Amino acid sequence: MTEKLVIIGNGMAPGRMLEYLLEQAPGRYQVTIFNAEPRVNYDRIMLSPVLSGEKAYEEIIIHGDGWYIANGITLYKGHKIVAIDRAVKTVTSDHGVTEPYDKLVIATGSVPFIIPVPGHDLPGVLTYRDLDDVQAMLLAAQSRAKAVVIGGGLLGLEAAAGLNSQGMDVTVLHVMPTLMERQLDPAAGYLLQRAVEQRGIKVITRANTQAITGNGKVERVELADGTVIPATLVVMAVGIRPNAALAREAGIAVNRGIVVDAGMRSNDPDIYALGECAEVNGQVYGLVAPLYEMARVAASQLDGNEAAAFVHMDTPTKLKVTGIDLFSLGDFAEGEDRQEIVLRDAAAGVYKRLVLKDDRIIGTVLYGETADGAWFNDLKKKQTDISEMRDTLIFGQSYQGGAPLDPMAAVAALPDDAEICGCNGVCKGKITGAITAKGLTSLDDVRAHTKASASCGSCTGLVEKLMVLTIGVKYNPAAVQPMCGCTTLGHDEVRRLIKAKRLKTIPAVMQELEWKTSCGCAKCRPALNYYLVCDWPDEYADDYQSRFINERVHANIQKDGTYSVVPRMWGGVTNAAELRAIADVVDKFEIPMVKVTGGQRIDMLGIRKEDLPAVWADLGQAGFVSGHAYAKGLRTVKTCVGSDWCRFGTQDSTGLGIRIEKFMWGSWTPAKVKMAVSGCPRNCAEATCKDVGVICVDSGYEIHFAGAAGLDIKGTEVLGLVKTEDEALEHIVALTQMYREQARYLERIYKWAKRVGIAEIKRQIMDDGEKRKAYFDRFVFSQKFAQVDPWSERVSGKDKHEFRPMASVGFAQAAE
Amino acid sequence: MNWIAIGTISDIPRRGARCVATPQGKIAVFRTAEDQVFAIDDHCPHKGGPLSQGIVHGAAVTCPLHNWVISLETGKAQGADEGAVRTIPVRVEGERLFIALEALASRAA
Numbered sequence: 001m002t003e004k005l006v007i008i009g010n011g012m013a014p015g016r017m018l019e020y021l022l023e024q025a026p027g028r029y030q031v032t033i034f035n036a037e038p039r040v041n042y043d044r045i046m047l048s049p050v051l052s053g054e055k056a057y058e059e060i061i062i063h064g065d066g067w068y069i070a071n072g073i074t075l076y077k078g079h080k081i082v083a084i085d086r087a088v089k090t091v092t093s094d095h096g097v098t099e100p101y102d103k104l105v106i107a108t109g110s111v112p113f114i115i116p117v118p119g120h121d122l123p124g125v126l127t128y129r130d131l132d133d134v135q136a137m138l139l140a141a142q143s144r145a146k147a148v149v150i151g152g153g154l155l156g157l158e159a160a161a162g163l164n165s166q167g168m169d170v171t172v173l174h175v176m177p178t179l180m181e182r183q184l185d186p187a188a189g190y191l192l193q194r195a196v197e198q199r200g201i202k203v204i205t206r207a208n209t210q211a212i213t214g215n216g217k218v219e220r221v222e223l224a225d226g227t228v229i230p231a232t233l234v235v236m237a238v239g240i241r242p243n244a245a246l247a248r249e250a251g252i253a254v255n256r257g258i259v260v261d262a263g264m265r266s267n268d269p270d271i272y273a274l275g276e277c278a279e280v281n282g283q284v285y286g287l288v289a290p291l292y293e294m295a296r297v298a299a300s301q302l303d304g305n306e307a308a309a310f311v312h313m314d315t316p317t318k319l320k321v322t323g324i325d326l327f328s329l330g331d332f333a334e335g336e337d338r339q340e341i342v343l344r345d346a347a348a349g350v351y352k353r354l355v356l357k358d359d360r361i362i363g364t365v366l367y368g369e370t371a372d373g374a375w376f377n378d379l380k381k382k383q384t385d386i387s388e389m390r391d392t393l394i395f396g397q398s399y400q401g402g403a404p405l406d407p408m409a410a411v412a413a414l415p416d417d418a419e420i421c422g423c424n425g426v427c428k429g430k431i432t433g434a435i436t437a438k439g440l441t442s443l444d445d446v447r448a449h450t451k452a453s454a455s456c457g458s459c460t461g462l463v464e465k466l467m468v469l470t471i472g473v474k475y476n477p478a479a480v481q482p483m484c485g486c487t488t489l490g491h492d493e494v495r496r497l498i499k500a501k502r503l504k505t506i507p508a509v510m511q512e513l514e515w516k517t518s519c520g521c522a523k524c525r526p527a528l529n530y531y532l533v534c535d536w537p538d539e540y541a542d543d544y545q546s547r548f549i550n551e552r553v554h555a556n557i558q559k560d561g562t563y564s565v566v567p568r569m570w571g572g573v574t575n576a577a578e579l580r581a582i583a584d585v586v587d588k589f590e591i592p593m594v595k596v597t598g599g600q601r602i603d604m605l606g607i608r609k610e611d612l613p614a615v616w617a618d619l620g621q622a623g624f625v626s627g628h629a630y631a632k633g634l635r636t637v638k639t640c641v642g643s644d645w646c647r648f649g650t651q652d653s654t655g656l657g658i659r660i661e662k663f664m665w666g667s668w669t670p671a672k673v674k675m676a677v678s679g680c681p682r683n684c685a686e687a688t689c690k691d692v693g694v695i696c697v698d699s700g701y702e703i704h705f706a707g708a709a710g711l712d713i714k715g716t717e718v719l720g721l722v723k724t725e726d727e728a729l730e731h732i733v734a735l736t737q738m739y740r741e742q743a744r745y746l747e748r749i750y751k752w753a754k755r756v757g758i759a760e761i762k763r764q765i766m767d768d769g770e771k772r773k774a775y776f777d778r779f780v781f782s783q784k785f786a787q788v789d790p791w792s793e794r795v796s797g798k799d800k801h802e803f804r805p806m807a808s809v810g811f812a813q814a815a816e
Numbered sequence: 817m818n819w820i821a822i823g824t825i826s827d828i829p830r831r832g833a834r835c836v837a838t839p840q841g842k843i844a845v846f847r848t849a850e851d852q853v854f855a856i857d858d859h860c861p862h863k864g865g866p867l868s869q870g871i872v873h874g875a876a877v878t879c880p881l882h883n884w885v886i887s888l889e890t891g892k893a894q895g896a897d898e899g900a901v902r903t904i905p906v907r908v909e910g911e912r913l914f915i916a917l918e919a920l921a922s923r924a925a
Contacts (some may be wrong), residue, residue: 519831519849522871522878522885545831549869549880557880561866806834806845807822809915 002030005302006091006099008081008246009107010035012044013275013291015062017105020299022071028303031073032099034091037130038078040064044130045288051134051162084250086268103270103302106247106258110240110276110286115150118211124218125234128159140233141166148172148221148231150209152179154319156237157196161324163235164201171229172196173207173221175238183317183328187344188351188367195324195349204229242277242284257284262309264298274298280310287315316377318370325366327373330380331355332363343394352394359387372396388412388469411465418500420466421452421459431463435470442475443467461493484523486515491744495531504536506543520546527745530632533668534740537782544799550630553802554790555612563612564605566629567619568665571639571658571677572600581622589615599636599674601627613803616791625665625789632746633668634675634736637661638686642679642696651696653679656725660732666787667779670743670752673736688716691749692732697721701728705735705761706753714750717758720766734775735765741778819907819914825853826911833868833877836915843904843915844868846888848875854888855906855915861886861899 005021007014010033018031041063049055068075079093084104092098112127114120126136137159140147144167149160152174164170172179178189179196193203208224212234221229242257253259253267257279264272264280274294276286285291290313300308316329332355343352348368354376355363361380366373375397379386386393391408414420416429434440434449446463447453453460467475482488489497494513503509506528510520520528525546532540544552555563569578582602586594593605607615616626628635637660640646642653657677676687677694687693689709693716695702700723704716719735722728738761743752753761764771794803828834828847835858836843842858844867852875858868865881875888885894891903905916 517874519873521873522883525871525873545829545872548871553869557866557869559863559865559881561864561869801827801829801834805837805842806827808837809820809822810838810840 003028003102004100005029005031005103005105006101007031007033007105007107008091009033009109009275009277010037010041010075011107011109011275012041012062012288013295014105014107015041015295016292017107017274017295017299017302018071018073020296021302024299025303029103031071032076032101033068033073034076034079034081034093034097034099036078036080037132039131040068040075040077042131047128047131047134048158048162050131051137051159052165053162057131081246084246084252084271086250086252086271089270101270103272105298105302106252106266106271106273106277107275108243108246108277111243112236113239113241114236115209115238117209119213119218120236122212122214122218123216124214124232125212125236128155128235128237129240134162137163137233137235138166141168143232144168145232146171146230147233147235148229149235149237150221151237151239152176152203152205153182153237153239154180154317156235157192157319159235159237160196160201161199163233164199168233170200171202171204171231173209173223173229174203174205175208177205179203179205180317180319180326180328183365184326184367185332185353185365187342187353188326188328188365191349191351191367192319192324192326240276240286242279244277247271247273247277255279255282262297262311263301263306264294264310265301272298272301281312283312285315287317289313289315314380316364316373318373325368325370327364327366327370329365329373329377330361330363332365338362341390341394354394356386356390359385359390361386387472408465408469411462412469414500420462420496420500421450424451426450426452428466431466432470435467440467441471459492459496461490462496465493483527484521486510486517486520486524487513489513491527491747494528495535495742495744498531498535504532504539505541506532506546522548526551530668530670530745534782537785551632553609553612553799554626554628554630554794555607555609556630558605560606562606562608564603564629565607565612565615565619566597566601566603566627567624568627568661569601570661571637571654573639573654573658574602578622578624581619581624585615585618588618591615597629597636599629600638601629601636603629610803610805613794617795620789620792620795624791626791628665631668632671633666634661634664634673636674637664638674638676638690640677640679640684642677646679648682649679649696650698651679651701651725653677653685653694653696656694656696656701656728657685659725660729663729664733664736664779664783666789667736667740667783668786669736669740671746671748673739673749675732689713690716692735694728694732700724703728703731703735706750706758708748708750712750717753719762730772730776731765733779734772735761737775737779737782738764740782741775817905817916819916822913822915824911825851825908825913827913828853831872833870833872835866835868842866842868844877845906845913845915846872846877848872848888852888853906853908853913855904856886856888856891857902857904859901860884861893861901862897867901 043060043062046060079095081091082094083092090098090100112129126133147163147168147170149156149172152172160170160172178186179192197203210224211222213220218234221231244254244258247258248254257277258266258273260266260273260278260280264274266273275291294310297308297310314330316327319326339356341354350368353365354361360383364376414428418428420428431450431452440446453463481490483491501512503512509528526548529543529546550556555565589611591604595603597603637657639654639657643649643651673691675692676685676690678685678687679696681695687695688704689707693704700721702721703719705719707716708714739749739752822836830847831849833844833846843855844858846854858866860867860879862884865879867877867879869880870877876885878885884897887894891901893899907914
């Protein structure tokens with residue numbers, strides 16, 4: 001048998017409850033609704049847009065007449081229930097209709113609070129509650145006269161804004177020092193007041209209304225301090241209280257509102273209450289989200305699900321005034337156990353404040369920019385521990401995860417299987433796991449237990465960040481020197497993150513690692529370009545605009561803007577044809593200076609940029625290729641004449657030098673690489689001050705590295721002795737590749753070696769054959785894409801624009 | 817103002833520059849990553865370096881000789897360095913670029 005369900009009130013809460021009920025238990029109840037308002041269910045939240053003229057009543061209807069008919073619901077419009085007879089289970093309306101019920105739902109809502117000042121009952125004093133109020137206000141607004149809104153809360157401000165846009169001269173009186181003090185802190189209240197005043201609405205705070213006076217209708221409002229404000233319309237919007245009078249008369253338990261349990265049931269088991277009139281756990285609610293939650297619970301209960309229970313929720317407040325963005329949620333009072341994060345942007349009128357307790361959000365105030373309100377609400381609701389994103393939390397969700405502002409967040413966002421230490425193949429999860437499981441607190445501990453950063457050390461910065469992320473302030477990492485002013489990350493971290501996050505373009509690096517500038521600077525761009533060339537040789541498209549001019553035009557710029565050109569002479573060996581070709585080029589292009597370099601080749605200086613392609617074309621005819629004398633790359637391999645000619649020579653040093661140069665030319669390196677091969681320990685090729693050198697001895701080849709003869713003077717270190725030329729080549733190539741992969745841009749081998757440790761390099765290159773082979777193979781792979789003669793490319797037309805002026809103008813005019 | 821056509825914006829690579837030869841020396845015409853176009857004398861106020869050959873970043877160029885950073889908008893050296901280079905008015909009409917010749921003439925006179 002169908003039960004009879006009677007609902008008193010037709011606001012948003014019972015409307016939503018019916019939707020749930022019709023879906024869950026269609027046909028279970030025969031529903032009758034009594035609505036004191038003579039209309040269907042409409043969206044009360046949208047009254048403000050109706051008042052301001054942005055919407056019409058028809059647009060805010062939730063359920064039209066057809067809906068009630070379609071669902072077989074009887075709706076009594078304009079019927080106010082005046083009595084509930086619980087003994088016989090009936091309700092009676094002011095029009096004399098009596099209706100029996102099996103279940104009764106009271107949803108009488110709230111009534112506006114009227115300040116009982118003298119004159120509060122004069123014609124022209126309105127409240128702001130329903131459509132009738134709005135229509136009365138719209139009527140009054142036609143006079144374009146003065147209005148006073150008493151109450152600077154949510155409703156009052158929406159009413160004021162509506163009346164203002166209807167052309168009235170509006171003054172808001174607020175008894176507290178700042179507007180919306182229950183939802184906003186004083187700072188946001190101040191911004192709000194400024195925005196309201198900018199719309200031409202006057203705001204008087206600390207305004208204590210004493211009387212409303214007038215002759216038969218409203219004419220003025222008088223304040224306690226003697227101020228008199230003329231007004232023909234007064235809107236009271238100082239608050240609401242639950243409308244529980246009917247329930248109270250029926251003997252139902254009422255406190256502030258109708259007392260219900262978590263199942264929305266009153267002390268009469270057949271009578272439920274929901275909406276603004278209901279009091280759950282001592283709380284009454286006025287915002288729509290908890291009211292809808294009540295509706296869900298009540299519908300489930302009516303469907304027989306007694307477990308359905310209402311749980312208290314904080315609901316964000318939003319002001320529905322076009323052009324004012326405001327969001328408020330939870331508790332934002334200051335307290336000793338609370339911290340706050342505040343962001344202010346004075347120029348943009350933005351204020352954001354998060355109140356934290358035990359690393360969780362308990363309150364949020366957003367003004368001017370509220371897009372992240374939902375996210376903060378979610379974090380608060382889920383009680384998310386925000387300590388890891390604390391530094392960037394206030395910037396909102398888009399700054400978390402993929403694109404962190406803070407270098408720490410980049411590391412935090414890495415997945416557990418991201419490789420941190422490339423040398424020892426240690427991933428993030430292994431490091432953080434060891435830190436936690438073994439209670440590690442020092443870098444040495446982590447190195448001992450996981451081997452991470454125990455080899456080349458380039459991931460030290462990342463490991464340190466992981467320690468901070470895992471154990472917090474107990475670990476204090478060493479400060480890292482940032483690459484440049486565009487980032488807070490150091491070179492090593494950027495290199496590791498390029499690998500770990502698989503970043504393959506400069507814009508991707510800048511985006512993902514949160515570069516502070518839009519397109520970097522002359523310091524970071526060449527470095528990033530090198531790192532990407534090195535790490536993704538087959539995938540990365542070299543960005544010439546991020547290369548220094550010398551590498552862009554493959555010649556060396558001189559102080560007067562001309563260029564010098566150095567063709568490659570393999571191992572320093574040349575012949576008559578080559579020398580003749582050079583002589584011809586020098587004559588043809590009137591090259592002012594020809595000089596022999598320290599690297600055993602010939603430098604032609606003072607060439608105009610426009611002539612470069614033609615010079616290269618002529619040199620190319622003779623078989624010359626670029627000597628890369630301008631490059632952060634392999635420069636020369638200097639040799640002595642060795643066993644072919646020298647009476648002391650032990651091996652073919654010239655041949656080995658040429659072989660190395662032919663194998664390695666074209667490779668880009670962090671800084672320039674100069675090599676030499678000497679045929680005996682007399683070392684005529686000066687191999688012991690080169691980046692990499694070989695001293696040939698009777699028993700084989702002694703490989704040296706990390707020498708310097710420039711800004712610093714430093715003899716080489718011995719890497720080790722190998723027996724054959726092939727081995728020498730493999731070791732040298734592997735060493736170079738290790739340097740390519742680990743060094744910071746512009747860091748010469750001797751500086752890198754000092755940082756990483758000679759012993760570690762020896763271990764990886766001399767002792768670990770597998771590692772050596774892997775380095776060697778990666779170098780060989782990379783050479784497939786690097787060994788292209790840039791000169792012949794440009795002779796055949798590449799980058800033409802580089803070598804020609806865009807236009808020549810003004811010569812005719814100047815001649816006139 | 818006498819506007820002289822010098823070519824189109826696509827003649828200049830993004831974050832790059834091209835030169836325009838004039839009787840008073842070269843003018844460097846820059847195109848930024850955001851396709852803004854600027855023209856300044858191709859002559860660093862420090863030691864005369866060819867600014868057109870520098871790395872372009874934001875609305876600035878770093879001189880290839882000694883790394884002075886020059887603002888393309890104002891021609892002024894940035895940071896601690898002091899000095900300025902002449903800026904030349906540029907007009908962009910669709911793809912086409914023009915520079916103001918009067919500025920040239922007045923300097924010549």
